[in-house]
Amino acid sequence: MQDYLRRCLDSILEQSYTDVEVIAVDDCSPDDSGTILAGYAARDPRVRVIRSVGNEGPGPARERGLAAAAGDYVWFLDGDDWLAPGAVRAVADRLRHTGAEVLVVGHADAAPDGATWRTGRGPALGRAPEVFALRDWPAAIDVLHVPWNKVVHRSLLDRLDFRFRPGWYEDVPFTYALLLAAERISTLDRVCVLYRQRAGAATATAGGGHFGIFPNWARVFDSLDDSRPDTALLRPLLFRRMIWHFIRVRGNDDRLESTLRPGFFTEMTAMYHRYLPSGGYPVPGGLEGVRHRLVAGGRHRTFLALRRTSRGVRFARRAARRGVTALTTAARRLRDLVLAGYYRLQLRRPVDPSLALYAAYWYRGYACNPAAIYEKARELAPDVRGVWVVRRDRAATLPPGVDHVVAGSPGYYRALARAKWLINNVNWPNPVVKRPGAVHVMTHHGTPLKVMGLDQRAYPDGVQDPDFDAQLRRTRRWDFSVSANPHTSRAWRTAYPRRHTTLETGYPRNDRLATAAAGDVARARAALGLTATDRVVLYAPTHREHRPGRQPYFEPETFVEALGPTGRLLVRSHYFHDRSARSAGPDHGDRVRDVSAHPCVEELFLAADVLVTDYSSIMFDYAVLDRPIVVYAPDWPAYRAERGVYFDITAEPPGAVVTTFAELLELVRADALDDPAARSARAAFRERFCALEDGRAAERVVRRVFPVP
Missing domain, CATH: 3.40.50.12580 (CDP-glycerol glycerophosphotransferase, C-terminal domain)
Structure with missing residues (x-):
């Protein structure tokens, strides 16, 4: 845990919203986590450290932290996960707006190498009503059942008098007790928590602790109140989720040693019949439904055979795809090598003084500022021949009479190597060579509100292309940079600080x-x-x-x-x-x-x-x-x-x-x-x-860039 704890604490304490208290529970960790926590508490009065008398697991640790917390809302966070920037303010704003008792927040998984991704597990939070009870949006049952994706009003926890128990899967009764009791639930469909995927986490460890799933799900069903009118609606959906959960755990051999698997499946079947709703439940379709029926029948051997068959089919499909992919990749690489050589040969030929090459949005078609410049150049500089680069699937969208080359074709590389003018609203690919005498016009495709280029270095969480050196190399090819207004000109100077001429003309497309x-x-x-x-x-x-x-x-x-x-x-x-x-x-x-x-x-x-x-x-x-x-x-x-x-x-x-x-x-x-x-x-x-948008922006660009009679 010591390897992750600092990032977790920093992600909380460095939030722009500062009205938080951090109750850090040291569950007698055998590493240096206690020392790390003590250091943070000494530096920041918002951090309070509580030390358990012995290692008791996450449930009792949460109980200790909850008893010490004084805030109106409680948010449990595991020490190896962390919060996204701005998450606490976004949560506070959402709670203030909705008055929710439970706020379910979005998360992303984080790999050991730092890569993050939205998994898409469960229903999309953005589809939920703004405020709802579980009966109004029962899809919330299928949202990941963990404490750290829920921010809970303290009064609801006090009313429920919920107690975490020792052992694994203690998050199951916590989640469903909250969802069943709350009358005001809301969601925040943005990444608030980064959930670290790592070896050694409790429920990723093999052992008998996984049998804890059964008493915890039993706790959910034993607490259902049949006098509530919505129980008849929710019980079948909770049952389906329970069987789904059992199948996921049993389906992962890393969680259960071979000697434990038959007994685990037997308990799955017992739970199935103990809590099967009298009116049945919506059985999933396809293979998932078959698995449910095998659980109902206690047919462990057939369950295993189905798993082996499914794995065999998946393996065969992957192998076939790998074979086809390998051949396709080899052919593509060979073709790319040939075309790259062809491009180098074309670079030895003279620049064509009458050829202008146009593109927009990574060859998506005829659009934006390049299209407006192209049309005006045909009128004012008729001796210049304009040719568009488009993807093969977009060629049919070009207006009649517009000459074009397909991206990646020999004609494309020939035009790319020999054109006198290259006009684009994004950068040309990295291998493109800026030839002496060629003129590159970057038209851009919008007035910038969000930071761009080198200005993004101050906002690393939003960076998609961290290779700023490559960005600068592409910028060096520009001779002209078209700007819509003084604000844009100033932004481009810091975002793309290279020597080129700014054409503050307004945007031709407008x-x-x-x-x-x-x-x-x-x-x-x-x-x-x-x-x-x-x-x-x-x-x-x-x-x-x-x-x-x-x-x-x-x-x-x-x-x-x-x-x-x-x-x-x-x-x-x-x-x-x-x-x-x-x-x-x-x-x-x-x-x-x-x-x-x-x-x-x-x-x-x-x-x-x-x-x-x-x-x-x-x-x-x-x-x-x-x-x-x-x-x-x-x-x-x-x-x-x-x-x-x-x-x-x-x-x-x-x-x-x-x-x-x-x-x-x-x-x-x-x-x-x-x-x-x-x-x-x-x-x-x-x-x-918009002061420059007078209908003559394209003309101003053409007269500055092309030889106009």
């Missing part, structure tokens, strides 16, 4: 927004099947690269109902959620549409009366239209602390700001999306960020 007329709006709406009388809202949350898969809580159907009978909602994901691999997504009736696959975001801007976003840079572009914008920022403190931002969007917003879905609905129902305060905020925002 020219069509600045010059849009009523006819353009009508055509955009008609193309989407919208009428002139529809009240259209575009909802476009950003991607949280530091929390993959995390999205704000949002109910499309509820939101569109709040808009009223003429309301229409367009929902668009971030481009990182690769739209080429998905359809437009399921529609929620005819009033809600997923427009993530729509090829042109500017068309969506023109069609929408209102934009709702969180921290996406599209708010800076949409502001050109001078229409209402709502910042829905439910996790702003965490996002700001972890990902890092250049300014506080909630203090200098482009319109109204809300932090909960309930507040967003209230804003819509009160028709306060564009009240005087919102209009005033938008005017100041536009003056700061």
Whole structure:
């Protein structure tokens, strides 16, 4: 434990929210944990150390800590795990907003090498009602049953008079006692706890201690109150979870020596029949359901045979995949070597003085600032031949008459080596050589709210690409860097501190927004099947690269109902959620549409009366239209602390700001999306960020970069 304890304590004491007490229980650890705890207590008055009289295990240790705690809420944390930055403030804010007795928080698993990942085990917390009892959202039964993912009001613990018992699996009765008793449960769908996966943890150790699972689950069922009307609903679901848990433990041979396995299975069967609900329970389908039936029948040998068969099938499939993968990988490597050699040969040929190569969003298609520059260059510099790089699966999305090469093809490497101009809104791949006489134009693809480039070094938790030297090498290839406004120019100077010329021109892609007329709006709406009388809202949350898969809580159907009978909602994901691999997504009736696959975001801007976003840079572009914008920022403190931002969007917003879905609905129902305060905020925002957006940004770039007659 001593190897992990400092990180655990630091993660608590270094939180931005400081009103905490830390009760550290030294359960007579044989290592230096006691000395470490004493040092922290001497340095920080918030830390109090309690020493057990003997090593009693996590249950009694929690009891000792609970008896000493004075706070209104209790959060049990194991000494080898740690809290994510901003977690305590996010928890405090959520508790203050919901008044929850139990708050279930998200977690990520952490490997010994420091890698972290969201496991996806159990139901998504973001789908839960804002506040609920277990009968209202029984899916909470399937959330990981551990103490450290729950923050509990002390009054609930006192009312239950719950006592942890010695032994393993003591977390089972704790979890379900809380969930069954609480009338106000809430969730926080963000990573708060980093759960360390390590050898030597108690329940990962082989031994008879795993039989403790049975009395602890018995404690859950023996405490059920049949006079409660919701017991009939919850008992079958708890039973299914219990059998699932038994199967997971029995299915892991590392937990049970061979001599213990038959007896463990026999006890599984006994528990099955002891607590089987009289009306049955929802048996899972597929192989899991077969396992349940084998437990019911006490058929341990068949259970083992099924496991061996399943393992054999999985092994065969993996072996086949490995064989195919090895051949595919070898062929790909050979092809890459040939193409790399071809690229080097092409670099020996002269630069083509008439060729301009364009790309956007890692070859996803024809879009953004490069597309606007391409169109204006065709008009003002007709002697320059523009060619686009696209992925093979995106070639069909190009407008008619646009010349292109497929990424990775010989034509791609030929154009990449010989083009005089290379225009992109992201960096070209690392192996690309900047040739003498070639001109690289980095157009970027947004006004930065979140920190970028070298500025990310101050926010290591949000860094996805820690190779800052490589970032700088890519930056050295730039001759021009396009900027939308003075704020962006300042940000790029610190994010990408290299010698290149800043073109503070406005963003070319916004020219069509600045010059849009009523006819353009009508055509955009008609193309989407919208009428002139529809009240259209575009909802476009950003991607949280530091929390993959995390999205704000949002109910499309509820939101569109709040808009009223003429309301229409367009929902668009971030481009990182690769739209080429998905359809437009399921529609929620005819009033809600997923427009993530729509090829042109500017068309969506023109069609929408209102934009709702969180921290996406599209708010800076949409502001050109001078229409209402709502910042829905439910996790702003965490996002700001972890990902890092250049300014506080909630203090200098482009319109109204809300932090909960309930507040967003209230804003819509009160028709306060564009009240005087919102209009005033938008005017100041536009003056700061949109002053250059006059419809001529592309022209300014083209005249500076290309030979214009």
